[in-house]
Each structure stands twice: as C-alpha cells, then as structure tokens.
Amino acid sequence: MKQRIIFGIMGMTGYGKTYLTRKIISQHKRYLVIDPKLDDHYDSLFPLYNLKDVANALIQKEFQFVYRSEKFTSNMATFYEPLFRMMYLVPDVLMVVDEIPFFMSPHYISPALQALFLRGSKTGVSILWNAQRPVHVHGDALSQSECVISFRQTHWNDLSRFDPQYRNRLRTLEWKKFGVIEGEWHAILPLLGKVKASPDF
Ligand SMILES: Nc1ncnc2c1ncn2[C@@H]1O[C@H](COP(=O)(O)OP(=O)(O)OP(=O)(O)O)[C@@H](O)[C@H]1O
Ligand SMILES: [Mg+2]
Numbered sequence: 001m002k003q004r005i006i007f008g009i010m011g012m013t014g015y016g017k018t019y020l021t022r023k024i025i026s027q028h029k030r031y032l033v034i035d036p037k038l039d040d041h042y043d044s045l046f047p048l049y050n051l052k053d054v055a056n057a058l059i060q061k062e063f064q065f066v067y068r069s070e071k072f073t074s075n076m077a078t079f080y081e082p083l084f085r086m087m088y089l090v091p092d093v094l095m096v097v098d099e100i101p102f103f104m105s106p107h108y109i110s111p112a113l114q115a116l117f118l119r120g121s122k123t124g125v126s127i128l129w130n131a132q133r134p135v136h137v138h139g140d141a142l143s144q145s146e147c148v149i150s151f152r153q154t155h156w157n158d159l160s161r162f163d164p165q166y167r168n169r170l171r172t173l174e175w176k177k178f179g180v181i182e183g184e185w186h187a188i189l190p191l192l193g194k195v196k197a198s199p200d201f
Contacts, residue, residue, distance in 0.1 A: 004121050006144050007188045009130040009178075010137070011151025016176045017130040018042075020197060021096060024128060025064070027193035031094035032057070033066040034083070036076055036102040042066045051082055058090050076102045077110035084112035092124045094191075100129040101136035109138040117144045126191065134161040146187035149178045149199060169201055 007024075009017045018041045025031050032054070035042050045066040048054050057063045073079050080103060087095050095116070097103065103110045109117075116125050117140045131137050134150070135157050142148060150166075152173040153159055159167045162181050169179055179201040 003190070004124045004126045005146050005188055005191045006117065006127045006141075007129075007191055008137070008141060008145040008148035008182070009128075009151075010134055010148065010153070010181075011130075011132065011178065012153060013132055014175075015151035015173075016178070017132075017151065018098060019176075020195075021098065021128060021130060023195045023197070024192060025094065025096060027195060028094050029062045029064070030092060031064055031096060033096040033098060034080070035066050035068055035098050036080075037099050038068055039098060042068075042098075051086065054083065055086060058086065058093070077104065077108070077113070081110055081112045084110060084116060087116060087125055088112065088120065088123060090123065090125065094126045094128060097127065097129045100131050100141060101133070104138040104141065105136060106138055109140055114138075114140055117141055128191070134158045142182060146183050147180060147185055148182035149185075150181050151176075151178045166201070173200065 009020060011017050018039055022041060033042055033045060047068050048057060048065050049068060049070060054067055057065055103113050129141060150170055153170045159170060166179060166181055177200045180199045185199055
C-alpha cells in the first residue's frame with residue numbers, strides 16, 4: 001500500500017460488514033485485526049493473545065493475524081491503549097478494528113487510537129473500521145475517513161446522523177447492499193485491490 005487510507009463500514013448486524021472486511025484484508029500482506037468481540041469469522045486467522053507476541057509479529061516483513069485479548073473489561077479503550085500506541089510505530093500496516101465502538105463513543109476516544117486517526121499518516125497506518133450504529137462512532141473516526149459506507153440502518157437516531165437525502169435509501173437497503181455516506185468510494189480503491197464490491201448509491 002503506497003498511501004495510508006481510512007475506510008469506515010457501518011450497518012446493522014448481519015448485513016455484511018465483517019464479510020466485506022475479510023474480503024479486503026485477504027488482499028493484503030501486512031495487517032492485523034483487532035477483534036474485541038471474538039467473532040468466529042476471524043477463526044481462520046492466526047490468533048495472538050498478548051502484546052509481546054504482537055510486537056514480535058509486527059517486525060516481520062509480512063504478517064496477518066488477529067489479536068484477541070481474552071480479557072473483557074468495562075473499559076476496553078484503556079486496556080487496548082498499549083496496542084494502539086504500538087501501532088503508531090509500525091510503518092505501512094493495515095489495522096482492522098472490528099466493532100470500533102468498543103474503543104470509543106461520540107464523546108470519548110482512546111487517546112492512542114485518536115492519535116492514529118489524526119496523525120497516523122506519519123507512519124502510514126491504514127485503518128479499516130466497522131461499527132453497527134453511527135450514533136456510537138466518534139467524530140474523529142468519521143472526519144478522518146476517506147470513505148464511509150453504510151449497510152441498512154433503521155433506527156431514527158442512526159438515520160438522523162446522515163444527510164437527509166440518504167435516509168430513505170438506507171432504511172430500505174437489502175442484505176449485502178450499501179451506500180457511500182461520507183467521502184468518495186474511489187478514494188479506497190487501492191485498499192480494495194481486486195475485491196469486487198460496489199455501492200448502490
Ligand atoms: N456479500 C455477501 N455474500 C455472501 N454472504 C454474505 C455477504 N455478506 C454477508 N454475508 C454473510 O452474512 C452473514 C452476516 O454477515 P457479517 O458477519 O459480515 O455481518 P456483520 O455486519 O459483520 O454483523 P455483526 O454486526 O453482527 O458483526 C455471514 O454469515 C456472512 O458470511
Ligand atoms: Mg461483524
């Protein structure tokens with residue numbers, strides 16, 4: 001990957017966020033997946049459970065793994081801080097955060113994750129994040145993303161986050177269909193590689 005890209009995927013459960021994420025990462029050579037909810041869709045990836053092993057993996061030329069802390073705390077944002085700080089030091093890497101609201105709310109974002117969003121271009125950290133509900137996502141993630149797409153949304157509170165022109169279309173999207181609600185689809189084409197996916201609007 002030449003330039004760093006931030007891409008956000010939103011949408012109700014079961015509509016295809018993780019499926020699309022997995023297709024995208026299969027094109028890449030240097031990535032880690034942060035998977036706080038231990039989704040079985042990442043079971044085929046090599047799992048790492050502690051930061052020492054992660055640090056060793058990140059200095060390899062190529063790496064593809066999923067980081068899964070078995071610890072569940074009420075404050076995952078603080079618990080994952082050292083990992084996000086570490087990512088700041090890794091050049092040319094794709095970091096996938098599945099269910100990013102584990103680490104943020106509209107009013108709070110883990111400081112190290114915030115640094116990756118706001119200043120990660122220094123090292124070249126690309127970020128592919130996903131979240132079910134727009135109302136759970138911090139503004140820094142939205143504003144720094146080259147492109148944000150959404151699968152179906154039906155709750156009025158989530159829909160109210162979007163430009164009125166998109167609301168009806170988002171409410172009626174079928175399974176696997178999505179629209180671009182922020183930024184430009186073409187901005188993430190280098191991240192997509194050969195993945196065949198295209199927005200419905
Ligand atoms: N484009 C697609 N083609 C075929 N199957 C798909 C596609 N998109 C999603 N699926 C299947 O639908 C199911 C749900 O998709 P996925 O796990 O990606 O949803 P999700 O949006 O990540 O949901 P959650 O928020 O619960 O994690 C999975 O079994 C997945 O394999
Ligand atoms: Mg998912």
